[in-house]
Amino acid sequence: MSTPGAHGLDAHLVVDRGTFRLDLRLQVAPGETVALLGPNGAGKTTALRALAGLEDLSEGHIALDGVVLDGVVPDSAVPDGALPDRPRGGARWVPPEHRRIGVVFQDYLLFPHLNAVENIAFGPRRRGLGRAEARALAAEWLDRVGLGDFGKRRPGQLSGGQAQRVALARALATDPALLLLDEPLAALDARTRLDTRVELHRHLAGLAGPAVLVTHDPVDALMLADRLVVVEDGRAVQEGDGESVTARPRTDYIARLVGLNLYRGTASGRTVRLASGEVLATAEALEGDSFAAFPPSAVALFRTEPDGSPRNTWRAVVAGVHRHGDHLRVQLDGPIRATADVTPAAAAQLGLEPGQEVWAAVKAAEIRAYPA
Amino acid sequence: MPAKRNRQRRRVPAALLVPAAAGLAFLILPLAGLLARAPWTELPARLAEPAMLDALRLSLVTASLATALSLLFGVPIAWLLARGDFPGRSLLRALVTVPLVLPPVVGGVALLLVFGRSGIVGTWLHERFDVTIPFSTTAVVLAMTFVSMPFLVVSVEGALRGADVRFEEAAATLGAGRWTVFTHVTLPMIAPGVLAGAVLCWARALGEFGATITFAGNFPGRTQTMPLAVYLALQSDLEAAIVLSLILLAVSVAVLASLRERWTAVA
Incomplete structure (x- = not known):
């Protein structure tokens, strides 16, 4: 695409709070949407706030389209006085109101004393548009998000999905150079979420600038973003497009999200030796530090030791059984902890119950191995 | 009869009920007495008396001016106390609220000492501006x-502390500077608190007696406000005192009613 830093977002976000440290490098190209995916408390929202200028960086930098918003300014990067700045010991810090960054907040934060049109017109007014022009622009945006008739409504009179769309229109109406979305769909019920997600995707696809989306929902991340950055404990633990991240998870968090059993070990040819000492036979040949992953549906359970075929087999203890869609999900304890999916018929035949000993088997062809 | 037993168990103990009833009587009886002794038939005529109107007009004007001054200076003080980040903030808060507990006469004396002819500010004002x-x-x-x-500062500060700062952050990301954020987001959002504070402030100013008579004296038409007029009338014309008191009572009840509505509407 383009050289990092010159166009789009180039950031190294370091926020040190003593007990918690965020250290995240982030590059987003124009037109690209990146999702920060991670559990609660991973630092995703802190990263977003730092980008918006609502949180101070301890170290690092933020540059948007080649302009440094926070951090030390390289001599070559910025012409003098290009932006209103406040020098802090040789560093540059641009306050939020001068950053041209649109933010859609998790609970929208629509101004309760203004109606929908006035909320959207707020940004354009501050950017110097006249009252009438700003209102016209706001009405246009309201139309664009399909709420043309709701201009006079106060935020309290809007449904969750409508408020979300007004918040999106309010952020976009300022023509931001970067769009930030903090859990944009988290506050919606399941049905509204579906519709709103489709519409949000349409708006993100039409965006010329970069966008950063924070979510803990893998479905939102996969459907809305071009690229995922998985954040845990303030650091990026995995990065890539949806396919590569879901097919080859690198942490338990992702593996659980996408429903895979994940192990780490040392590969040697077509085997991976796990930390526990167990050896898994795999399809691909590999050397060195590796991951091995297989879906719960690949696990077959038996009462007695099965024989034949290139299978991995081990003795396991049933730790729990619960419904999962139209089958049963079985938690297995033992040398290899795993989850297995079995049909209700198979479960009945096996008489599965917690504490029972079973044999688990996974074909080598079902186990994916990839370098750590 | 479990139902009946429950009722008995829930009955208010006499040890609480008796003092409560006595206390209520003590609070309500004087007001009832005032209403009972009111010269209702002559009320319109008495209200039209020039002395009465002078006191009323002076009270309304001065209380409103005092409220305006309190808004002008009190809202920024409240903002400083709620959002400022400086050493000695709690000390400042304590100082600001001293007049709440200070006997008003003491306040009057203090004002006299500062703004009087021999006071620090008073001397300067007299010499420079006559x-x-x-x-x-x-x-x-x-x-x-x-x-x-x-009263205003405490009310507004409470409203500011209760207001969600993230709305101000949202406004900043939309391009609003700090002053615009204050005028366009913060102030409208705490408007109910400001209004409640202003009403309380106005009511307190209207009833002011001690500091006024000490610092401003008791000159009809110039410094004789309603409470001062009531006090003076008590010694010569009881009926006039009752009429003036009735007006103040009516205003107080109106203030209370407006505040109640405000508060229930906000809640």
Whole structure:
């Protein structure tokens, strides 16, 4: 695409709070949407706030389209006085109101004393548009998000999905150079979420600038973003497009999200030796530090030791059984902890119950191995 | 009969009920007495008396001016106390609220010492501008402002602390500077608190007696506000005192009613 830093977002976000440290490098190209995916408390929202200028960086930098918003300014990067700045010991810090960054907040934060049109017109007014022009622009945006008739409504009179769309229109109406979305769909019920997600995707696809989306929902991340950055404990633990991240998870968090059993070990040819000492036979040949992953549906359970075929087999203890869609999900304890999916018929035949000993088997062809 | 037994168990103990009833009687009886003794038939005529109207007009004007001054200075003070980040903030808060508990007469004496002819500010004002404040209408307004501004500050500060700062952050990301954020987001959002504070402040100013009579004196038409007029009338014309008191009572009840509506509407 383009050289990092010159166009789009180039950031190294370091926020040190003593007990918690965020250290995240982030590059987003124009037109690209990146999702920060991670559990609660991973630092995703802190990263977003730092980008918006609502949180101070301890170290690092933020540059948007080649302009440094926070951090030390390289001599070559910025012409003098290009932006209103406040020098802090040789560093540059641009306050939020001068950053041209649109933010859609998790609970929208629509101004309760203004109606929908006035909320959207707020940004354009501050950017110097006249009252009438700003209102016209706001009405246009309201139309664009399909709420043309709701201009006079106060935020309290809007449904969750409508408020979300007004918040999106309010952020976009300022023509931001970067769009930030903090859990944009988290506050919606399941049905509204579906519709709103489709519409949000349409708006993100039409965006010329970069966008950063924070979510803990893998479905939102996969459907809305071009690229995922998985954040845990303030650091990026995995990065890539949806396919590569879901097919080859690198942490338990992702593996659980996408429903895979994940192990780490040392590969040697077509085997991976796990930390526990167990050896898994795999399809691909590999050397060195590796991951091995297989879906719960690949696990077959038996009462007695099965024989034949290139299978991995081990003795396991049933730790729990619960419904999962139209089958049963079985938690297995033992040398290899795993989850297995079995049909209700198979479960009945096996008489599965917690504490029972079973044999688990996974074909080598079902186990994916990839370098750590 | 479990139902009946439950009722008995829930009955208010006599040890609480008796003092409560006595206390209520004590609070309500004087007001009832005032209403009972009111010269209802002559009320319109008495209300139209020039002395009465003078006191009423002076009270309304000065209390409103004091409220305006309190808003002008009190809202920024409240903002500083709620959002400022500086050492000695809690000390400042304590100082600001001192007039709430200070006997108003003491406030009047203090004002007299500072703004009087021999006071620090008073001397300067007299020499530079030939202005004398004590025993003038200005003194009435200052005395009222001194005792009533803390009510506004406390109310507005509470509203500011209760307001969600993230709305201000959202406004900043939309391009609003700090002053615009304050005028366009913060102030409208805490408007109910500001209004409640202003009403309380106005009511307190209207009832001001001690600081006013000490600092401003008791000159009809110039510094004689309603409470002062009531006190004076009590010694010569009881009926006039009752009429004036009725007006103040009516205003108080109206203030209370408006506040209640405000508060229930906000909740």
